[in-house]
Amino acid sequence: MxxxxxxxxxxxxxxxxxxxxxxxxxxxxxxxxxxxxxxxxxxxxxxxxxxxxxxxxxxxxxxxxxxxxxxxxxxxxxxxxxxxxxxxxxxxxxxxxxxxxxxxxxxxxxxxxxxxxxxxxxxxxxxxxxxxxxxxxxxxxxxxxxxxxxxxxxxxxxxxxxxxxxxxxxxxxxxxxxxxxxxxxxxxxxxxxxxxxxxxxxxxxxxxxxxxxxxxxxxxLDEFKQLKINSLLYANLYSLEKDPNIKAIFYKNLYNIISQIEHQYIVNAKLLATRRHKMIEKIYKKLKK
The missing domain is CATH 3.90.550.10 (Spore Coat Polysaccharide Biosynthesis Protein SpsA; Chain A)
Known part of the structure; x- marks a missing residue:
């Protein structure tokens, strides 16, 4: 062949x-x-x-x-x-x-x-x-x-x-x-x-x-998992890259992704805290009865 x-x-x-x-x-x-x-x-x-x-x-x-x-x-x-x-x-x-x-x-x-x-x-x-x-x-x-x-x-x-x-x-x-x-x-x-x-x-x-x-x-995948995957992608790209100009681009992309992850964490933490507070209030009201 x-x-x-x-x-x-x-x-x-x-x-x-x-x-x-x-x-x-x-x-x-x-x-x-x-x-x-x-x-x-x-x-x-x-x-x-x-x-x-x-x-x-x-x-x-x-x-x-x-x-x-x-x-x-x-x-x-x-x-x-x-x-x-x-x-x-x-x-x-x-x-x-x-x-x-x-x-x-x-x-x-x-x-x-x-x-x-x-x-x-x-x-x-x-x-x-x-x-x-x-x-x-x-x-x-x-x-x-x-x-x-x-x-x-x-x-x-x-x-x-x-x-x-x-x-x-x-x-x-x-x-x-x-x-x-x-x-x-x-x-x-x-x-x-x-x-x-x-x-x-x-x-x-x-x-x-x-x-x-x-x-x-x-x-x-959902948004948060995609951010996590992209952060790992750019971390590996940054590690392997030799060209300083391209390396700087990968660093910037990685920094932006980490910032988005941080934002998602803050938003979700506030959401969870709000839900937790409402749940505690309901339990407290039931206990008072």
Whole structure:
């Protein structure tokens, strides 16, 4: 078998409801080159493996799939880093097991862009959002900023790149083995910030995939937990970063998040105190009767 032009990284855990659609979006790609689909199952407790193996046996492009089921749960980020390290293609595309691609020319368009633009390391594109009520809508989560192609812009803003829209050059990234990356609660944004040390970010207006809102770990968390996760993200980014200008941005972001956490704590403490006071009053009144 020839070396693939594109390796597709698909990490999965408990995605039996979605994994077939995710795989079919990859296997429908039209590209005049080899594609490998690396499905890394982190000990899913459901029927994910049965579904994957059936597709391998029955789909005309099932031979593209290299399926790995870990014997022990590695955790989302270590599994993500490990699977990227297994990629042998010139380019790597990302699609987690709960999102899916909708355009069979997605990879071709993105490969063509990176082939034409050697100073770009990564290419992403517009997405549709599938809400929890089953309705597909325009992207209401991200806003593409001016100068989106620059690393500084990516560092200053929250993540504006959806994971299933990404294709990047497969270069050796020792940072993925670092303690900081292995311990980060968010892997995709961290990965893009590592990649953009080596080139710019490209963007295509084509809507070529669907991101499931409220299914992923981060999008389903409440505000306070998201703040906690973001604080850990920026602490790890700050620790790993060497560029003093980018490091200063991470410090500022971390400081702002800690301030928000402090505010949430004060608000919740006052709320709890008020409730506690009212409860004590009720108990006191009952005791007096």
């Amino acid at each position: 020839m070396k693939p032009l594109v390796s597709v990284v698909m990490i999965t855990y408990g995605h039996e409801k979605y994994i077939e659609e995710s795989i079919n979006g990859v296997l429908s790609q039209v590209l005049d080159a080899e594609i490998e689909l690396l499905i890394s199952d982190d000990c899913s407790p459901d029927n994910t493996e049965i579904i994957v193996k059936k597709i391998i046996d029955t789909h005309p492009n099932g031979s593209w799939i290299k399926y790995i089921r870990h014997t022990e749960n590695k955790g989302a980020i270590p599994n993500f880093a490990w699977t990227i390290s297994q990629s042998t293609g010139k380019y790597v595309a990302l699609c987690e097991g709960d999102d899916y691609w909708t355009d069979p020319l997605k990879l071709k368009k993105q490969v063509d862009f990176l082939e034409r633009n050697e100073d770009y390391i990564l290419c992403f594109h517009k997405v549709k959002i599938l809400k929890t009520d089953g309705v597909i809508v325009e992207d209401f989560i991200t806003k593409i900023p001016e100068n989106y192609e620059l690393r500084k812009t990516l560092a200053e803003n929250s993540n504006y790149i959806h994971t299933p829209s990404v294709l990047f050059r497969n270069i050796k990234l020792n940072e993925l083995n670092s303690l900081e990356f292995q311990n980060t609660p968010i892997g995709d944004y961290f990965l893009y910030l590592i990649l953009t040390k080596y080139g710019k970010i490209g963007y295509l207006e084509d809507e070529m995939c669907v991101y499931r809102y409220g299914v992923g770990i981060f999008s389903s």
